[in-house]
Amino acid sequence: MDDLLSQPVLEARHIARHFGAVIALADASLTLNKNEVLGLVGDNGAGKSTLLKILSGIISASSGEVLVDGTPIQLRRAQDAMDAGIETVYQDLALVDTMTAYQNVYLGREEISKNPVARFFNLVDDRQMRQRAREVLDSLQVKIPSINVTVKGMSGGQRQCLAIARALLWGRRIVILDEPTAALGVRETGQVLDVIRELRKQDVSVIIVSHNMQQLMSVADRITVMRLGRSIATRTVKDTQVSEIVGLITGAIPGDHQQEAETALPA
Ligand SMILES: Nc1ncnc2c1ncn2[C@@H]1O[C@H](COP(=O)(O)OP(=O)(O)O)[C@@H](O)[C@H]1O
Ligand SMILES: [Mg+2]
Numbered sequence: 001m002d003d004l005l006s007q008p009v010l011e012a013r014h015i016a017r018h019f020g021a022v023i024a025l026a027d028a029s030l031t032l033n034k035n036e037v038l039g040l041v042g043d044n045g046a047g048k049s050t051l052l053k054i055l056s057g058i059i060s061a062s063s064g065e066v067l068v069d070g071t072p073i074q075l076r077r078a079q080d081a082m083d084a085g086i087e088t089v090y091q092d093l094a095l096v097d098t099m100t101a102y103q104n105v106y107l108g109r110e111e112i113s114k115n116p117v118a119r120f121f122n123l124v125d126d127r128q129m130r131q132r133a134r135e136v137l138d139s140l141q142v143k144i145p146s147i148n149v150t151v152k153g154m155s156g157g158q159r160q161c162l163a164i165a166r167a168l169l170w171g172r173r174i175v176i177l178d179e180p181t182a183a184l185g186v187r188e189t190g191q192v193l194d195v196i197r198e199l200r201k202q203d204v205s206v207i208i209v210s211h212n213m214q215q216l217m218s219v220a221d222r223i224t225v226m227r228l229g230r231s232i233a234t235r236t237v238k239d240t241q242v243s244e245i246v247g248l249i250t251g252a253i254p255g256d257h258q259q260e261a262e263t264a265l266p267a
Helices: 002-006 046-054 076-085 099-105 108-112 118-122 125-138 156-169 188-199 213-219 242-250
Strands: 010-019 023-031 038-041 063-068 086-089 174-178 205-209 221-226 230-236
Touching: 002 125, 010 046, 023 038, 023 205, 038 046, 038 188, 038 242, 046 174, 046 205, 046 221, 046 230, 063 108, 076 086, 086 156, 099 125, 099 156, 125 156, 125 221, 156 174, 188 205, 188 213, 205 213, 221 242, 230 242
Parallel strands: 023 230, 038 205, 038 221, 086 174, 174 205
Antiparallel strands: 010 023, 010 063, 221 230
16 A cells, blocks of 8 residues: 555656767656656756657657556557656647637647647537536636637736646646746746646646746755756755755766666655
8 A cells, every 4th residue: 555655656767868879868767756746957958858758758768668657658659648647738839729728728639630620510518628628727726818718819828727737637647847937927937837736736746847946946846857868866845955956957066876866865
């Protein structure tokens, strides 16, 4: 029982990936626990996005292992990750401008990528769809003017929140966010961070990449630091400081040497 409760929902073990001669990832590991927000940090080119793309099934690993609930899984395509309960929110978001908020939330990325209009008219119960979308948005306290207006005029923060809400509607248990607030202003960023906190309350675990340490430390439980394609340290947010994380990122503070970053800090 204890084992089951403490079992990570997602683990990446010793992931490597090269693109021709370029080594994007040399040896990256991370652990995501249930009800946890894990921050992933590192300098530009450290390999964060590559690792997240591997966990999203967008690209394959050259070597290493990914486990969900302790079971190794094969991630050959994005659908494999989604089937395993992993949702990735991309910066371009894949929202359809001409559709309303609720339609965007209701439609999975899979469906949007097909003919969205045709797809929409095939979806039967519009009322139920609306209801469900509203429930999800309310539960996450997403503040938008109306679920019935097109998303075209919505702010970046609102759009980001809608894309995140979609993960919940589809019952995903793991949400991956690569720099979700990079293009947002202060208020909008706050909105997105609040939604991330709500997600966690609803048993969704989150991996988030951000360069803003203050923000990250306000939302994350632990932070894994990457440098030059390796995960070099993991810190519990309440036991660290921005200066330590920055030192680890730049190399001013050495990493933990253990390749399994998650074993770096025994309780
Ligand atoms: N498709 C690709 N082809 C060649 N090199 C790539 C590709 N994707 C990433 N890289 C390289 O891999 C390294 C890690 O990139 P990335 O994962 O995007 O880092 P980060 O997200 O931490 O900034 C960089 O040196 C980058 O140039
Ligand atoms: Mg990146």
